Amino acid sequence: MNNGNGAGGEEALSSASTADVRLAIRGVSKAFLGVQALNRVSFDVGAGEVLALIGENGAGKSTIIKILAGAQGPDEGAVLIDGRGVNLSSPAEAERHGIATVYQEMSLFPDLSVAENLTFDGQKGSAIIHWRQARQEATRLLADLGLSFDVTQRVRNLSVAEKQMVEIAKALRQNARILILDEPTAVLGGDDVDKLLALVKDLKRRGVSVIFVSHRLDEVFGLADKYVVLRDGVVTGTGNIAETSHDELVSLMVGRQWVRPERASGREAGAPILTVSHLSRAGVLHDISFEVRAGEVLGIAGLRGAGRTEVARAIFGADPITSGEVVVSGEERPPSSPIAAIRSGIGLVPEERKSAGLFTNLSTMANIPIVKTMKNRRAWVSPRHDRGTALKYKETLRIKVADVAAPVASLSGGNQQKVVLAKWLEAGVRVLILDEPTRGIDIGAKQEIYQQINKLCAAGIAVIVISSELPEVLSLSDRILVMHGGAIQAELDGPTATEERIMYHAVGGARS
Amino acid sequence: MTLKSQPTTSAAALTVGPTPLSRLTRNLVPLGVGVILVVAVAVLVPNFFQLSNILNVGRQAAIVGVIAIGVTFVILTAGIDLSVGAILAVSGVTMALLINSGTPAPLAILAALFAGLAIGTINGLGAAFLHIQPFIMTLATMVAVQGLSLRLTSGGPIQFSNDDAIFMVMGKSQILGLPSPFVIFVFVSILGILALRYLAFGRSLYAIGGSFEAARLSGVPTRRTLVIAYGISGVCAALAGVMTASRLGTGDPVAGSLSNLDAITAVVIGGTSLLGGRGGAVGTVFGALLLAVLSNIMNLVGISPFDQQIVKGVVIIAAVLITGDNLRQILKRRTVS
Incomplete structure (x- = not known):
């Protein structure tokens, strides 16, 4: 850490002289159990600037955030704030340096009031809680963000959007100058997204630097000044948002042209075995319809939160559904419970x-x-x-x-x-659903799992593969469904699909 | 020997193993502690090995042991049953009242067992269908059933004539030279061990205790299994109640007030994890025997009942440290840092 500081300090002189760079990341690397999560990553964020941090699942975004939040230390490289190297050895240190992080999973205490959540550790050093003072403080923090709601209500009773606002208010409590938002809009609906984006713009005007992680490229274009694209722990592109395009960002995220491995040729799909019609689950899945044939692999791609796992669980009867129908080989069956699904011949290898x-x-x-x-x-x-x-x-x-x-x-x-x-x-089984079947397993075992999937197919079993790894989906699937926002965004033909086309639909398709 | 076998034992404790070897290693720790205890006692307390005393230990282990076998089923699912002591009392009271009202003894016993089954089933329904935490659910039935016993008896013990042959078998006589409660304990233990090992139901208990979600996704009838587990616990507690009342000729509304804790202690000393999914009935048998041996020795040596409780508390902590992973992990952390 100390070496990092020293080296970073010198380097700072050269980079800080150019503009009012508030946060600079220099050559940061991090490995987990031999897997290189980040490889010499460098980028800058200026004062009052919004930086979009984008990349596929597993590209290294979370690792960057954790390092900035003080939750993990880098193996090498330095973090500079206002040109000076800082040692972010703990979340408290990060907070002291003015870095505030709003994680995707909320860190509020649901059964405490808004006021308690906002002032939880703001009264450190005092054994007694000053209730009136806490309420006033909380009201002021919310007012700062242009919000006004009852600070005595329990956080559990707030809407998702309100919770997020409280989370941001809490993060900004210590006069944060750098705010990190990890996919803040992933859990929000339309109006709430607009409110959040307006809030971010306001913070920007007040000189707060914002790192904004998002999968929704249209938001990125509406909000960010600059972008950094990560792929496999490496920065593949960075620049001004005004000088790039939707397509360019997608290809930077996906990177290489995937060379398709030799696929099992001459595979012929038989009769439909699984037919899913108009499957919906309120707020999660919207009108999902598709079928899978005997001896066919259907891939389901999409970004995290797109509803892939939820589809699998709904078909398998693990989660309740609002409406829709699941038919296995002509036998209509309400997907009521896992054991009912199992008896009708469906299997699930869960995530x-x-x-x-x-x-x-x-x-x-x-x-x-x-x-x-x-x-x-x-x-x-x-x-x-x-x-x-x-x-x-x-x-x-x-x-x-x-x-x-x-x-x-x-x-x-x-x-x-x-x-x-x-x-x-x-x-x-007659239908086997595999959800992220190779996540976290070594290459040898991966290959063997692929062989088994091909064998199942050859035996006339209908296979569904859900995967975040696009090369995996591409090399295994005969057809690919791309999901976005709980709905099927596109159906692609496996042999002719590309990573770019999948990503294009996965980030919301033709809206940009 | 105990120390050496420690790491392997904790690992093997997770296994539903097929081989006699793994079954043996799984129980090595309680067994080893028992052996050491017995050898120490042989030297220090010669009276211990008199036949009459050994039989007495068996009799003492029986009541707690029968309850503990039932509780093992529940704890394997990561649940708990605090109501067993109260069930013990209410089943004894039920039997006494029915005998005094002229009901034939076998019917009275069946009714008492049925009462235990019913209360256990209520526990199971609450835990499985209403998602009430087992601790709370069984605490509630414990309190309510205690009240029920007191109400039925107006607070005092109910005497009854326990001269019927069936009561002799349940509590007073000897079978093949062994105290009959001990024989019943052996019988219940064998049933428990076989059920956990050879029934799909037994496998389901381990599955639910290992991961409730994985059990559901594997098609395990999670709710039904839970209800049956609590039902079995209730029946075992009721059987212990019948045994106690038969022996004394009394239905006592405050009998067994400490039985729930003794039973849970026996299960835990036997190496079954309160987190569920690990352990089994064999360990529980040893746990119950160990508790009884300990009490007996302390009586023989003349340790006061107050001090005995203190020793018991220490033994529980020691047993959990030896059988669980805690100690190993703490030691490991030490050596690393």
Whole structure:
């Protein structure tokens, strides 16, 4: 850290002389478990400037934010404020340097009042809470943002937009000069978005520097002065918003032309197995209709929050739906519960592997047969038979497990995912939905999962793959649905789709 | 031996293992502690090994043990049952009142067991369908059922004639030279161990305790399983109530006031995690025996009942540290930093 400061201090002299740069990031790198999340990232934010930080999921935006918020330290590189190197070793340090962060997941206490939330640690050093003073202080903070609402009400009862305003008021409490907003509009509806954007513009006029993370490019064009595009931890483009275009930003986000790997050729889809009609869930999914055929892979792409996982869960009966119909091979079935979905032949490999995909407290041999046991309403389990089953899948899926009786918590991510896959293979499925099937697993295991998906297809199973990794969606899918805002934005033909076209639709399509 | 086996045991404790070996290692810690205790006692308290005393230990372990086996089912789902002591009392009272009103003994016993089943089922319905936290739900039934017992008896114990053969079997006689409550405990333990091991229901308990969401997405009938688990806990507590009342010839509305805590203690000492999904009935058997041995030794040595409670408290903490991951993690952190 100290080296960083020294080196940064010298460098500051040269860069700070050019303009009134408030925040400068110089050559920041960060690796997690050998994965390079950020690689020598540098950019500036001027006083009263709005910088749009954009990139695909996993491009490194969150890591930058965490470093600026003092939640994580960089491996190398320096952060400069007003030309001076700063050591953001803790959130308190970051706050002291005038950096305020509003995360996507709200950090308010829902059962405390607005006033309590706004002054929670503002009264440090005093053992007694001065209620009247706290209320006045809170009212003043809100008034500063042009807001007026009852500060004695519980945060739980506020609308999402109001909560966010409180969050911003809280962030600005310490006279923050740099405000970081992490996808602030992702959870807001139309009017609220406008209010928020107006607020940001007002802050900008008051000289606050804003780093604005967003997936919605139309907002970026309406609000930002400058942009920084990250891809795989590297800055792929930066400049003035006025001098770029929607298409250029998309191609900077996606970067390389993806070279398609050899795909299983001559794959022919059979009869429709799963038909989803007009599936809706209030506020989450809007009129989703599609079908998947036997022996076909349907990819579902979209940015985080676009509703991909929600579609999978709705089909599987894991979440309630408002209206719509799910038909498996001609048998109409209300998607009422996971067990009903399982009995009709649907399987789900969920996104949250460890908490929803398998039982980390149980062994490989206890995990694999569990769906089949429940599906067939079996009363008994046979440890000896389970062991045989586990050894069979250990062989065919090449699960690297020393002892099938040991808890799966000790397996690597890739091997855990194979156990999840084995659960469904053992139960027998006609439709298998895989949600982020290769997230966080190594390349070797990835390839094996891909092979299994192709095998399932060859066996006439309808497969749905949801993935944030566009190359993965492109190389696996026969057809691709692109989701945006809880609706299907486009359907693309797999073999001819490109990352650019997917991203174009994923960020909201032709609106710009 | 105990120390050496520590890391492997905590790891193996997570397993629903098939091999006798893993079953053995899973219970090595309580077993090891028990062995050490017994050897120490053999030297220090020679009276302990008299047959009459050993049988007495078995009898003492039986009541808490039967309750604890039932509570194990609930704790495996990451739940808790605080109402077992109250159920013990109300089932004894129910039986006493029915006997005195001329009901045949077998019917009275069945009615008492049914009362336990009903209360347990109410616990399960509240936890599974109304999403009331098990702690609160069973606390509420505990209070209400205690009140019910007092109301039924107007606050005093109900004497009844326990000369019927079935009461002898339930509480007073010996079977094959062993105290009958101990034989019942053995029988219930075997049923519990087999159910957790060989029934899909047992597997479901571990699944729910491991991850409720994963269980739901794997097609486990989560609600039904929870209701049955609490029902079993209720029936076991009621059986313990029948055993207690049969032995004493009394339905006491304040019997078993500490049984819920003793039962939970036995489960925890036996290595079943309060977080759910880990442990099992074998550990609970050892836990119950360990508690009984400890009380017995302290009685023999002449430690006052007050001091005995203090020792018990210390033993609980020691047992949890040895069987759980806490100690290992703290030690690991130490060595790292």
